[in-house]
Structure formats: structure tokens, C-alpha cells
Amino acid sequence: MSSSLPGTSTAGRTHSPDQGLRTRRPRSRSPDATSRPRKRRRRFQHPPPPRRSPLEPTERDPAARFEKELLSELTCDICSQLFVQPVTAPCQHTFCAGCLHRSLDYNMACPICRDGLEYTYFQEHPCNKLVLAIILQTFPEAYAERRAAIETEERDARLDTPIMVCQLSYPCMPTMLHFFEPRYRLMLRRCLATPNPRFGMIPPPRVAPSSSHLPASQQQAGAVGQAASTSTATTNHASNASRPSSTGNEYGTMLEIRRVQMLADGRAVVETWGAWRFRIVERGTLDGYVVARVERVDDWEEEDVVFVEETQEEAGSSRPDKQRTIAQLMEICHDFLNELRQGTPWVVQRLDQNFVPMPADPSNFSFWMGALLPIDEHEKAKLLPIRSARLRLRLVVHWIERLQSQWARSYASASRLQVVHWWMRRQLMRAVFGTVVPAGATGFVVALLVVFMAQSVGRQINGSA
Template sequence: KAAAFRSADRNEEALQEYFCYLWLVVQTFFSLSLYFFFFSLLALFPDNASSCKTLPTFSGERQVPSQLLDSADFECSLCMRLFYEPVTTPCGHTFCLKCLERCLDHNPNCPLCKENLSEYLATRAYNKTLLMEELLQRYFCDELAERQKVHEEEMKELSNLNQEVPIFVCTMAFPTIPCPLHVFEPRYRLMIRRSMETGTKQFGMCIADELKGFADHGCMLEVRDVKFFPDGRSVVDTIGIACFKVLSHGQRDGYHTAKIEYLEDKKVEGEELTELLKLHDSVYDQALGWFTSLKDDMKNQIISHFGQLPVKDSDPQGNPNGPAWCWWLLAVLPLENKAQLTILAMNALKDRLVAIRRVLIFVTRKRQESANLQCIS
């Protein structure tokens, strides 16, 4: 490319290309020199050297004077700690896997030389740098064990959903109802990745609140599948599993967190149960009538997104959060988020059924009024 610029008398651009090429050569040479240097240490020192660290080999044991080794030379330039799961970029720079992923969440360029890593990000070829990992295991086994211990403690803390639940502030979600998400913000990329790495595959969903950051009630979501795009964005397939109440608001690494308390419907017995069953059947029939009366295109849109109206439960109190059809109806009814949140926060099935019945009466009346106006016009 530089030769082409020079032949076109574009000397300044040709010079820039030469410098870029020279810089890449220097980087590559430096990286290779560093690796060969450590391997050459094996042959430079005799087996009986004092104050040495032992290197096991197939032919016996070699020793390297410990004063020549410094763990600071094996620190990640991003976290300033010993490399853990080291990966090397195409431009020749090595980082901890987790550190590099967090940087690429914000910018597809190398954190050091700013070379574009879009293709590297697209393939997600974050393979460990085996040579670096082997050097760490051989020469800094104690330091590496301590580093691994710290990492495991961090993962244990992140996976303890009893103490701190990551919160995705976006939309209303309900138990048993699918909630597909398009994740593009760096903080939520990190949050989703951590939920997968820790194995919990769960996080809370709340709507925004101007004063507190997010609402006092929400729904726990469980990740069923994640599909990544080449630029780092992802589509996350989740489903609601439980309602919760927020006890305290917090933050961690840019995203919201909360200490929560799971909600369960209060169970009733005797005459109250008999009345509840009658109310349950009545509201379900009313909901089925409303859905059946919708136009075909509207019904098809709802079914494609939320699925069919769930069947009526024989035991409405069988699920801690009540019948699935209630949540399905709450998700498809034309309600504002604040109204949905009020019903979500209820912990009595009777109250929820009464609220849904009122909404059904309202929307049915509105549609009849609209139809009458069209007939008059």
C-alpha cells in the first residue's frame, strides 16, 4: 500500500504507511523476544544454581534464579493484577480475558495500541495464550493460586442472589411470560455475561423510577438462550419466574443491583376459597371472551409474541405467584406500566383478579364506544 502511494507521488501518506508497518514489526518482535527470553533461561543456568525456582521438563529438571523473575512483568495492564486466563489480541497485546471483554464492551479497539479488533470481536475467538499460562503455572504457581482464589471469591459473590441481585432497568416483565431483550449497553453486556458465567442465568427486571433509579417491585428473569452479534450486541431470550419486592437499591460496576424479597400470594381456605374459585372462573371466562372478540390480525400479533392464552388452572393457588393466564392477560392488555406495576405488587390473588376484571370492563366498554362512533359516522 505504501509503495502504491509512493508511485502516485503521495509521499506523506506513503510515509505514514511505512511507520505503521514498522510499528507492527516492532510489536511482534518484542512479543516474540519476551517469550523466547524465558525459554532461553532454561539453558543458561546449571541445575545446581541456588535460590532458584524449579521447572519440570520431560528430560529432568531445570532451575532459574528467582531474582531474575518478577511477577510484575506478568501483570495485566488493565487490572494491574497477575494475568488470569490470559488472551492475546491479533496486535500482540495480552490481557486477562475478563478485562479485555469489558473493554470491548465499550470500544472495539485494542486498549493499548487502539488497533481495530472488530473481526476479533465478531469471531469471539478469545483463546487462552497457552504459552503465557504455562509460564505462570511454572514460575508463579503460588501467586497464580492466590489470583485464582480471588477470582473464585468474586464469582461466588456475584452468584449469591440472596445478597445482591443484578437489575435490568427497562420494561415490565411477568412470571411465566417470555421477555426477549436486545442488549447493547456496555453495563448490561457485562451483567448478562456475568449471569451466564456464574451459572445463575438470572437477573431482575424493573421499570425506571425518577427518584430511586428503578421501581420497588419487579420480576426475576431466567435466561433461556443468548445470541451474540458480531459487534458485541446480543439478543437474550428470557422468561419470568417470580415476583419480588426491592428492599434496598445499589450499584455494581455501572449496573443496578438490589437486595430483594420474593413475593408469594396469600392462600385462603374455606368460604374464602370457594368465593375465590368462583371469581377466578368468572374473570377467566371474561378474559377469554375479550380475547376471542379481537380482530384476527391483532390476535395473531399477540399469539406470535406471547403465545396462546394459557388454560384455566384447576388449582389457582398452586403457583406461588398465581395462575399463568393472569400474567399473560396483564402483559397483553393495553395498560400503562404504572398500572401494571400496581397489579404486579399485589400479593393476594383475589385483589389481582378484581383489578383485572375492572380493566377488562374498561377496555370492552371503550371498544364498544369506538365501534358505535364508527357506525354513526
């Protein structure tokens, strides 16, 4: 009997004590494992390195590469072009002066970092002289081309007169305006950059109703205005024939800028003066506002000769207003003003003190009188195309007669208590004011007291009745 010790071999094999523990169990394979081929691992292949393109001459030259990088640094982030009059904001971002002003019209913040900016800070802010010197030293030709392009664009913009569609304005009359829209703020800035800052003003258009729906008095006024407007020397009759003459959007007044008060948020209060009338020949749109090519409209020089010819032609006419002279028409207007002074004296006097004194020239007086009458502005716009002071005064007198007839009808249809009320109010105003109206706040308070007393008396009369 033989014994085997640990570590000895039997029949050429060596046995260890933990031989049974190291015995591996055979793997169980599925029936189809032998039939399916074994997948090989895919090795990740790195793409070949890109071939370097041959360097351009500008990239090979360090000076050219530096010039290219410098040009990118001297480019405005708004227009993506070379700086023109560079201005540096407090946030240390630089833009073109014109680009920054256009941006501030829409948003009071830096276009890059959105930091708040003040509009008044950049009104007369000088340009960055260091950046401008670098541009002039390195890119003088590109800067000259940019300046020439901007000047050409501005010259094209000023080729036609800028037009503001807002309200009715007359020659030799002041007009106060409030600029708050971005398009008109840009227009104002461009006007102030010209030697003679001015722009045109036209009333907004209105669709005129058909003559069949108008009262007889308005139809008669339209006939007078149409007859007066036929005396103007105009062109493009075919284009103007389809447009109603009462809209007033073809004729306007050139306003000269007298004084500008800029506000902190970019708005502006502008004081203007009516210089002369114009007619729009051709119109277009530039940056949101209207631009037009206009022709000046002046009165006839030989007014008396025209009046004599019209008098001879209209000798058989039965209408008395066609044979009235300028002096007679102005006398009718003065009588109407005297009636206003007796009834509501502060109206005319406040107009004389705070608006403009009554002119003696018939041409300017016709516009002054038209601005005073309480009628629609689109009706007043009929005075603009008329090139005769006498014809304008005829139209003004027609408006006065129409107002007087309306007042007479309202007075005739009023009750006795209303008549007594009006009479007492008129007597109180005459007793308090007379022919002189207190100026300032005192006159305004006294006027309110008189109206309140008259209304209270009228209510007492109505209550007792």
C-alpha cells in the same frame, strides 16, 4: 654621516623595515575603567559523582533480578497485576481475559497499539497456554492469590441478584431483549458464567401524580390495587410507605436466559422466560448496573379458604365484583376476548401464534390477560405484588370494564357517519377474516387492504355529507 643598513642596530636597538607597520595603537579606556576591578572567569565545576547506594539483596542476586524482570513482563497493562487467564491478541499484546473483555465493551481496539479487534474473536478464545504455564511454574502462589481474589469479587457480585431496569415482564411470559450498553453486556457475561443464568427485570420508576389530579376511574383502580397489595406479606413497611405503589420499581420478575445470540460488534439479542416474581429488599450498584437482595413472591396456596373468609367479611358490601368467583372473573375475560376477535381478530390470534398460548391456570391467565390489555405499563405493574389470583383477576376485570366504558362513551359521542364507518369496517373484517386470520405476510397485507377500504369508504361518506 653614517648610514644604517637594514638589520643593523643603532644605539643598541634593532630596526626592521616594517617597524612602523607593527606599531600598536594604545587602547582607549573609559575614565572609570581603572576604578572597576576586573572580573575573573568562573570555572565550571562538575558535580561530584553520585554515591552508589548499597545494592539490595534482590539486585545482588542475578536470579532474583531475573525474577523481578519476569514479573514485570507477566503483568497486565490494564489492571497492572499478574495475568489471570492470559489472552494474546493478533497484535501480540497479552492481557487478562476479563480485562480485555471489559475494554472491548467500550472500545473495539487494542488498549496499547489501538489496533482494531473483533469482539467475537475473543468470545471463546483459549488462553495463552505458554504464558499460563510460565506463570504457574514461576509464580504459583501469586497466581492462586489472584484467582482467589477474583473469585471472591465475583462471588460478592453474585451475592445479590443483578437487576435490569428496562421494562415490565410477567411470569410465564417470554421477553426479548437487546443488550448494547457496556454495563449490561458485563452483567450478561457474568450471568452466563453462573450455573443458572438469570437476572431480575423491573420497570423504570415513575413519579406518580397526586390522587387529586386523577380521574375518578383511575382513583378507583388505584384503590383496588392498593387493597390487593395490602394482602402481600412484606417487610420494611416504613421504607415502602413513602414510595408510591404504582411505580412498580420495588417488584419485578426473575428472567431465565434461554438463548443468546452474540453479534459481531459485541451486542447481544437475548431470549428470556419469566420464572417467578420478587420484591427488592436491599439494592446497590455494581459496575454501573443495579444489584439487589430479593425475596421471592408466591401466591397463597389456600386460595379458596381466603376467598371464603373474605366473602364472609364482605357479605354486607354492595360491590358485585367482591363476590365473584374465579370462574366468573375468567368468564368475563373470555367474553372480552371474544369481542376482540370479532372486532380485530388478528390481535388475539397473532398473540396466540407468536407470543404464548392462552394458559388455563388462573394464576398465569391473570398475567397473560394483563399483558394483552392496551393500558399503561405502570398500571399493569400493580399485578406484580398481588399474591392472589382472584385479586389479580378482579383488577383485570376492573380494567376491562373501564375500557368498555370508555369505548361506549366514544361510541355514544360519535356522529352517525362515524358509526356507519365503524359498522362497515367491522362487517368487512368479518366477511374477509371470519374467525380465521391468514398467517404470515398474506394476513398482514389483507389486513392493510381491509383497513384501507374501510377508510376510503368512510372518506366517501364524509365527502358526500
